[in-house]
Amino acid sequence: MSSSIPRSLSALNITFLGTASAQPSSTRNHSSLALRLSNHVWLFDCGEATQHRIQQSTVKMGKIEKVFITHTHGDHIFGLLPLLASRLNGAGGTAEGVDDPRSQLGGHQEPLEIYGPLGTRAYVRNGLAYTHTLLSGPYVVHELRFPSNPAEGDFTALPLHASESPDGRNIAQINGVWENFYKNDLVSVSAAPILHSVPCLGFVVNESPVPGKMEPKKYINDIKRTKTPMSIMTRLQQGESVELSDGTVLHGPARRPGRKIVILGDTYDPSPIARLATGADVLIHEATNAHLPGIDPHTKEEDTFESVEARAKSRGHSTPQMAGAFAKHIGARKLVMNHFSARYAGNDDVNEESKKVMTAIAELAAEQYQGGLVCARDFLSFDVELSQ
Numbered sequence: 001m002s003s004s005i006p007r008s009l010s011a012l013n014i015t016f017l018g019t020a021s022a023q024p025s026s027t028r029n030h031s032s033l034a035l036r037l038s039n040h041v042w043l044f045d046c047g048e049a050t051q052h053r054i055q056q057s058t059v060k061m062g063k064i065e066k067v068f069i070t071h072t073h074g075d076h077i078f079g080l081l082p083l084l085a086s087r088l089n090g091a092g093g094t095a096e097g098v099d100d101p102r103s104q105l106g107g108h109q110e111p112l113e114i115y116g117p118l119g120t121r122a123y124v125r126n127g128l129a130y131t132h133t134l135l136s137g138p139y140v141v142h143e144l145r146f147p148s149n150p151a152e153g154d155f156t157a158l159p160l161h162a163s164e165s166p167d168g169r170n171i172a173q174i175n176g177v178w179e180n181f182y183k184n185d186l187v188s189v190s191a192a193p194i195l196h197s198v199p200c201l202g203f204v205v206n207e208s209p210v211p212g213k214m215e216p217k218k219y220i221n222d223i224k225r226t227k228t229p230m231s232i233m234t235r236l237q238q239g240e241s242v243e244l245s246d247g248t249v250l251h252g253p254a255r256r257p258g259r260k261i262v263i264l265g266d267t268y269d270p271s272p273i274a275r276l277a278t279g280a281d282v283l284i285h286e287a288t289n290a291h292l293p294g295i296d297p298h299t300k301e302e303d304t305f306e307s308v309e310a311r312a313k314s315r316g317h318s319t320p321q322m323a324g325a326f327a328k329h330i331g332a333r334k335l336v337m338n339h340f341s342a343r344y345a346g347n348d349d350v351n352e353e354s355k356k357v358m359t360a361i362a363e364l365a366a367e368q369y370q371g372g373l374v375c376a377r378d379f380l381s382f383d384v385e386l387s388q
């Protein structure tokens with residue numbers, strides 16, 4: 001093997017920037033979450049005012065490299081244009097006769113990458129064009145096309161925006177999914193359709209296998225006897241085999257599976273993603289509506305668990321029990337629910353009423369699922385640890 005050492009992620013962190021469904025409230029913003037991979041930031045969904053949430057959080061705007069959009073409902077995408085304008089130092093142009101340096105894209109800056117379903121590219125291009133927004137860096141939109149979508153074309157008659165890279169891909173589904181549509185040395189990303197009221201995606205972020213657990217004392221005698229530099233430990237740690245001067249071969253520990261994070265958009269049935277999502281370390285699943293008699297004062301007298309579930313499904317959404325059942329089905333280690341109705345305030349860390357409601361929601365999911373269970377609130381942030 002070459003001496004180049006595969007890098008691994010120094011940190012894997014999830015920060016919720018918005019956890020509201022249709023209407024935001026003073027305690028919950030529209031959908032968005034930041035996934036931090038070492039010091040790279042990827043956003044998943046970008047609802048209205050996401051950039052305000054970023055400013056109030058520890059997520060660094062300048063580190064955002066990719067944005068993944070689950071579906072083009074406004075509560076998941078309305079914040080994308082202002083975010084682009086801020087991230088890429090946008091402006092509204094200059095008076096006639098004055099050159100704006102932003103209109104001359106120089107250098108070889110990597111484009112900010114946006115992935116989403118059909119319509120994402122047209123939405124961004126039209127929005128930037130009609131608001132006369134100039135950007136000082138490039139962006140590119142890759143669309144994950146469903147079988148019923150046109151395979152090619154941009155879905156708009158407008159020409160490319162000055163800052164838009166022409167390299168946007170139209171990525172076809174294969175066997176019902178978009179497996180490994182993005183891949184680098186450390187992670188790959190796959191997607192699958194999930195059922196909602198409009199075309200909607202779930203994403204699976206898979207970390208590549210990571211170095212195994214090292215037991216230095218297993219090697220130390222051989223290394224000392226052959227006067228081999230201790231630096232070979234670094235190679236062993238990466239799982240390499242190293243031959244010593246006397247012919248002894250030391251084998252580094254086998255690599256172990258990396259972490260798997262599943263981030264779903266809105267859904268009433270995510271079963272098409274089940275195969276890719278199996279064994280997730282973290283599953284993020286919406287739980288828009290819950291039946292909470294005696295706890296939620298807005299509960300209608302005639303409602304039952306069944307009627308609330310039927311209503312949620314008819315609008316393309318899930319209850320906590322449905323989220324719990326899917327977490328169990330795929331054997332997830334941890335379930336984090338989000339996308340809550342405006343009825344469920346998101347200040348359960350400081351407010352007793354809200355705490356009662358969110359605890360009851362978690363208990364409903366726990367009827368179906370016995371793993372780690374959390375109701376997300378805005379700014380909730382946690383590291384995803386390796387399972388073994």
Ligand SMILES: [Zn+2]
Binds near residue numbers: 073076339
């Ligand atoms: Zn939504």
Ligand SMILES: [Zn+2]
Binds near residue numbers: 071073196266
């Ligand atoms: Zn939606």
